Amino acid sequence: MSAVPFALLDEQSKREIRRAILKGIAIPGYQVPFASRELPIARGWGTGGLQVTLALIGKNDVLKVIDQGSDDSVNAVNIKKLVTKTTGVQTTTRTQDATLVQSRHRIPEVPLRADQVLVLQVPEPEPLRDIERSEFKTKRYHAEKEYSGAYLMLFEQIMRYNQTSQGADYPVLVNGRYVMNPSPIPRFDNPKIHQSDALILFGAGREKKIYAVPPYTNVESLAFEDYPFVVExxxxxxxxxxxxxxxxxxxxxxxxxxxxxxxxxxxxxxxxxxxxxxxxx
Amino acid sequence: MMQEQPVLSIRQLSKQYGDGCTHCQHEDMKLEKNFCPVCKTVYACRSVSFDLYRGEILGIVGESGSGKSTLMKSLYFDETVTSGEGYLVDYENGHNNIFTESSQMKRHIRNTILGMVYQNPMLGLKMDFSSMSNIAEKQIAAGNRHVRQMEERSLSLLQHVKIPVHRSKEAPKNFSGGMQQRVQIAKAMSNNPPILLLDEVTTGLDLSVQADVLDLIKSIQRELNISMIVVSHDLAVIRMLADRTIVMLNGEIIEHGLTDQVLEDPQHEYTQQLVYSLL
Known part of the structure; x- marks a missing residue:
């Protein structure tokens, strides 16, 4: 039994993930399928984000891990431990000091810089999933830019509650082309993705998808003419x-x-x- | 004499399930009904051609398995046709074959020119979404992004099909079969389509509800001058609604003409049998 490789995953797997990331950056908002390796933590607990982090991290990186705004909650601490054990990199809680930030359900309050990368953990990458269970069909909808389903969800919320009730994971249109789930960040964080200085990557381990919003990309939250998008x-x-x-x-x-x-x-x-x-x- | 231009022309529409073989592609092929016993290919529609004119109701009758529903699904792009041409006067002035357009254009035609009412409301409605949203769906798909506008339109349509206002935000899964069918009709009409496709809309409804739905269809046609294709195996429905009627058997049109003519003086052997066994 050989020693555990740097950043846990073997080089081949990391290369595959990096390739998916590059493709995601080239097509902003498009969900790139990837293999999604088995990890020492269960799928659905941040394995997508973790694999992106492991594929990108280098010896000089400084890592920050957030779980719903907190650096000290179980999920964040365990992921941090796993990465430091297998790479020996420095960790921090200060957003400004980090080069790589992995986060669950929040974008930090301190604005990110162009030399930083934000990795978000995604439970459900498909914005049309509640409308259409079939992946075959949702892929086709994306291809044809057929997003009436996403608007229909919001319309139904307005009919029921007289306002959009989507608190987190509020769908956005990326670069005028793909509708994307921004991971369950509050609506409050949606505007931070628009024209962000930092690269933002999304990893969904259970659903085996990686997608990206490159720096300085237009990201628009979906809304109706008479019901504009509002944050909390x-x-x-x-x-x-x-x-x-x-x-x-x-x-x-x-x-x-x-x-x-x-x-x-x-x-x-x-x-x-x-x-x-x-x-x- | 000036010829009226049809709103929809279908030419040589064919739909088969299976690749066919030398046995069934032969000139005088011997099929069991519409089925090739050698390669198991099903010829659901065979060289179907017809015209639909502005404001008329065209009836299609035939036994189960005669290709009526396949024809309707092909017209609404739920199924892709094997071969054939279709022209809509409201799309590119009838110059382009709608069956060879891109899937985006097909979706556009579906959302702006066609309305469909399925036999099974499960196919046409999102059962968990409110009736309002169901009707708005087609408007959203056609590019409307104004909530109040769509709400008003949906409400007036629901009133038109006699769904009480206080139930307008309820989901169709709570409704009776007749109400679900009426919501479907309202949805199909939401973009004022010039053509409405109705596939066995009254099948499975009790008689008084059937009469309600038929009344509604007739009044829509009179008020809005919408062209309709009505598929039914019930000759009473066809007699009441349709101006002209097509009779299908084994995927082919075997007889067509004015409804009265077809029902009172059927020419084809099968139509004679159909008319006399049912009336």
């Missing part, structure tokens, strides 16, 4: 710890007083602001 509103609500109001907030309940309060969802950003405040004092 936090009017009058501020983070209890930092006082920030222009960030994505989590709603929590104080278990002692039963009172509702809000905190910044991006924990590393919150910590940084708090440290700055301490330093200022």
């Amino acid at each position: 509103q936090f009017e009058g609500k501020v983070c209890r710890e930092t006082g920030l109001s222009d960030v994505f907030l989590d709603e929590l309940t104080d278990e002692v007083t039963g009172e509702t309060y809000y905190v910044c969802n991006d924990t590393s950003y919150m910590q940084e602001i708090l440290q700055q405040k301490v330093a200022a004092k």
Whole structure:
């Protein structure tokens, strides 16, 4: 039994994943099929994002892993451990210091730079899946740019709730061609994909698809003429710890007083602001 | 004399399932009905040609397996034809064969010029989506992106087909068969298509509901001057609706003419049998 290769996967597998990534970058928003290897974690727990990360990571990379805005939750910690054990790379929680950011369901509050890569974990890459179960047919819809199904989903939500109720994974049109699931990030993060400085990669391990939004690509959230796209509103609500109001907030309940309060969802950003405040004092 | 131009012309439409063999491609081929016993090829439609004029209802009758539904599915591009030509006066002025257009263009024709009502509402409706959304689907597909406009249109159509307003946001799966069929008709009409295809729409409905649906179809035709093709194996339905009638047997048209003529004075042996056994 030979030693575990650098970044766990054998070179052949990594090459295949990189090829899929390149194709994805060449056709923004198009879902490229790939083999999706078995990993020490189960499919559906970030294996798509992890394989993209493992295929890209080099010895000089600095890795940050986020799970719904948190650097310290189980999924993030385990993925971080696996990557460091097999590569020995540095990890960080500061978004600015990372070269590679793997994330589940959030895009960091700190704007990403052109020299950084964001990898998002995707549970369901197909935006038309709820309308059409057959992959054969959805592939054909993409080929023909037939996206009325995606609009129909939103229309049905408006009929039922008088507003679009899609909280996360709100479909976007990439580069005027492909409709794409941006992974279950809140609507709040959708505008960050548009004309992003950083390369954004999407990996769906269970569904065996990789897709990409290259830097400076037009990404438009689907909407109707009289029902424009809106992000979550936090009017009058501020983070209890930092006082920030222009960030994505989590709603929590104080278990002692039963009172509702809000905190910044991006924990590393919150910590940084708090440290700055301490330093200022 | 000026000849009226048909809204739809079908020429030599053929649809077969299977490749055919030397036995069944021979000039005087011997088929068992429409089936080749040697290579098992099914000839569902054989050289079907007809015209449909503005505002008329064309009836198609025939026994099960005679190719009626295959013909309808071919016209709505649910099935690809083996050979044949079709021309729509509302598409490129009838210059282009619709069966050889790209799939995008076929989808465009489907969404703007044709409306289809299937025998089984499961095929025509999304059962879990509200009736409003079902009707809006065709408008969305045709490029409409204005919610209020589509909502108003859907509501007025639902009223037209007598679905109570308070049930308009309910899903068709909660509806009775007759209501589902009426939602399907409303959906088919949502883009004011010049041609409506109706495939056995009243089959399986009880008599009073049948009468309702037939009334509705007749009134739509009178008010909006829409051309329709009505497929049915029920001669009473054909007698009530159709101006002209085509009789199909084993994938071929064996007789056609004015409905009264065909039903009162059938020429072909099979039509005679059909008319006298049912009336």
